[in-house]
Amino acid sequence: MADVRLEGLSKAYGTIQVLRNIDLAIDHGEFVVFVGPSGSGKSTLLRMIGGLERISGGRLLIDNEVVNDVDAADRNLGMVFQSYALYPHMTVRENLAFPLRMAKLSKAEIDTRVAQTASLLQMDHLLDRKPRHLSGGQRQRVAIGRAIVREPKVFLFDEPLSNLDTELRVQMRVQISKLHKQLGNTMIYVTHDQIEAMTMADKIVVLKDGVIEQVGSPHDLYHNPASRFVAGFIGSPKMNFLGGKVEAAHESGMDVRLDAGAVVCVPVEPDKSLVGKPITLGIRPDDFSPSSAEKDIAIDLDLDLDLDFVEHFGSVTYVYGNAGKEAVVAKASKPDPLKGSGKVRLAASPADCHLFMTDGKALRRLHAPANWN
Amino acid sequence: MRLKRPTSTNLILNLLVGICALILAFPLVWIVMTSLKQQAEVMTWPPTFLFVPTLDNFRVLFDVAQAGATSYGTIKVDFLTPITNSVVIALGSVIISLLIGVPAGYVLARRDIPLKEDIAFFILGFRFAPVLLVVIPLFSVFQAIGLYDTYIGMIWVYQVVTLPMIVWLSRSYIEEIPKDIEEAAAMDGAKPVRVVLHIVLPLLKPGLIGASLLIFLLAWHNFALGLILSSTKAPVTVALLKLLNPGVQFYPVMAAGLVVTMVIPVILIVIGQRHLERGLTFGAVK
Secondary structure (H helix, E strand, C coil): CCCEEEEEEEEEECCEEEEEEEEEEECCCCEEEEECCCCCCHHHHHHHHHCCCCCCEEEEEECCEECCCCCHHHCCEEEECCCCCCCCCCCHHHHHHHHHHHCCCCHHHHHHHHHHHHHHCCCHHHCCCCHHHCCHHHHHHHHHHHHHCCCCCEEEEECCCCCCCHHHHHHHHHHHHHHHHHHCCEEEEEECCHHHHHHHCCEEEEEECCEEEEEECHHHHHHCCCEHHHHHHCCCCCCEEEEEEEEEEECCEEEEEECCCCEEEECECCCHHHCCCEEEEEECHHHEEECCCCCCCCCCEEEEEEEEEEEECCCCEEEEEEECCEEEEEEECCCCCCCCCEEEEEEECHHHCEEECCCCEECCECCCCCCCC | CCCCCCHHHHHHHHHHHHHHHHHHHHHHHHHHHHHCCCHHHHHCCCCCCCCCCCCHHHHHHHCCCCHHHECCECCCCCCHHHHHHHHHHHHHHHHHHHHHHHHHHHHHHHCCCCCHHHHHHHHHHHHHCCCHHHHHHHHHHHHHHCCCCCHHHHHHHHHHHHHHHHHHHHHHHHHHCCHHHHHHHHHCCCCHHHHHHHHHHHHHHHHHHHHHHHHHHHHHHCCHHHHHHCCCCCCHHHHHHHCECCCCECHHHHHHHHHHHHHHHHHHHHHHHCCCCCCCCCCCCC
16 A cells, blocks of 8 residues: 655745645555646656655655655655656666666566566567667656566656657557556656546646645546636636626526626526626537527527637537637537638537636536546 | 869868878977987988987886996986886876765766855866966975875875866766756665766766876876976976986987877877767667
C-alpha cells in the first residue's frame, strides 16, 4: 500500500509564493493527474513529492510517514522526466540496472528484473544500445522502464509525453494506462494537456496560480466544474461563455437574459441575491444541436449564429461564429446545411448549461449527468 | 552547391594561408634544424639548409659522464633532472588542481551559495594577474617556512596558474550536463556522492582529460615561478636559460633542449586526444 497525503503544503522562492496551502489525499493505486497551465505550480508540486524541491511549509506523508526531510534517494519513488534524463554513458541495460545497483541487489536479481522490465515494455532488442542511438519513443520507454524496474511505491511522471509526436503520444498514453492497470501502483502524472488528464486519470487535480481549483474525477470536472477556469480548461473545444443578467430565481433554477437576446431558465441551485446581477452562462460546443421547428422554443436555449467558418473533422463538424458580440463554437452533427457562411440557428437544453458568478465560481447544477461508473 | 571563386582569389587566399603557416612554422623549423647542426654550422651566414645532421647535441644534454669531451669544450649539462622536475611539478599541479578544482567547479555550477559570481570571478582573476605579483611576496615567505626549492612548494605555487583554469573549465562542463540526469539518479536511489561518482564524473571525463592537458601545458611552460622559487628543483624552462652561459653560447645544445621540451607535451596530446570522445552527453535528454 502506498498512499500520499499533502497537508497544507506550500512552496516559496524567497518572497515569491508558488504553491499555497495544498491539501490532497491520494489513495493507493490511484492514477492522479495534476493539470494546469504553465506556471500553475504543478511540476513544482510533483518535484516536492519526489524530494527534488524543498518543502517550505506543511507536511508530506507517504504511507502515513512524514517525509518532508527525507532525501529523494530514500523515498523509494520512481520518476519519469520530461527530458527522459537517461544516463548517456550507459547502455539501456545499464540504465535499467542503475536503480537496482543503487539498491544493492544481487547480480542475478538485477539481471532477472531488467529482463522482466524490458519484456514488459517490449524493448529486449534495445538493451545493448546507448541512449543516443534510440528514437524519442524508445528513450521514453527506457525512462519509464528505469522508473518501474525498482518497483517503487509511487510513480511520478513529469509531462513525459510532451516531446513526442502526436501519434506516439497517443500510443504511449495507452501504454501508460495499461501499465497502471498491470502494476496497480499509485501514479502521479503532471501534464498541461487536458486530453491526457481526461483519458488517464482516476482523479484530476486542477491547479491555477499555485492553488488547487478543483479535485475530482474526469466526469466530475467535465460536468460539474467548480469554476469558470476549470470549465474552460477541461474539454475541447473550449466551453462557450456568454454574458447575461439574472432576471429571477425560483425553485427550478435561475432565469438568465443573455446579452445575445434569449432568456433561459437554467436549472441550478437558485440564489436570490444574484437577481439583477451580471452572470456568465457556459455551454459546451458539444451540447448544441442545430435548432429545428419541432423543439419547444420556450424551454430551449436558442442562439442565432453568424457563421464565420466550419471545421470538418470527419466524424464531427464544428461551426464557429458570433452570437451578438460573442464568439461561439458549436458541434454540428449534420454538416450539410452548414457550408460556408450565413446564419444558423442553434439550440441547446438549459439542463446542459452552467452558470458562473462574477468571481468565477460556479452555481451547483441540479441535473448534472450521473457518473460514468 | 559549391561556391565558385575566381582562380585569382583562390590563389591569393592560398598564398595568405601559406604565409601564415610559414610565419608560425619558421621558428619551429629553425630550432629543429639548429638542434641537428654543429656549432660551426649554426654561426654561418647565410644559413645552410643542407648539412649532415648530428645527434651529438642531444647526447650532450643527457650524457653527463662524457659531457666534458665534446667539441664545445668543457661543459656539464644535466638535462634529465630538470625534465624530471618539470614532470613532477606539472603532473603534481594537475592532480592537485583536479582534486580541488573539480569540486569547486561543481559547487559553482550547481549550488546556490552567497556571492557565487564574485567568488568565481575572483578565482578567474588570477589568470589576469601577472605571476610575479605572487612570486615576489612568496619568495621570502617560502624561504622562511622551508618551501623554497621543494616540490611541494612548487606544486603549491603552480596552483596560481592551473587552479583557476580547472575551476572555470569544470564549472562550464558541469553546467552542460543536464540537471535532470542528476535528479534522475537521485530518484533512482543514488546519494549525492554516488551521483557524482557514477553519473557526473563519467560524463565529465572527456572534458577533464582535455582540461588536464591544457593545464599541464600551462604548468610545463611556466618560467617565472621556477626561476625565482627554485634552484635544484628548477623546471626545464629555467634549465634551458642556464644553457645560455655568458661567453660560451651553446646554441645547438639549447636547441636540442628546446626540441626535447616541446616533444613531451606533443606526445601527451597525441595520447590524450584518443580519450577525447566528443558529444558524449548527446542522447541524454530530448
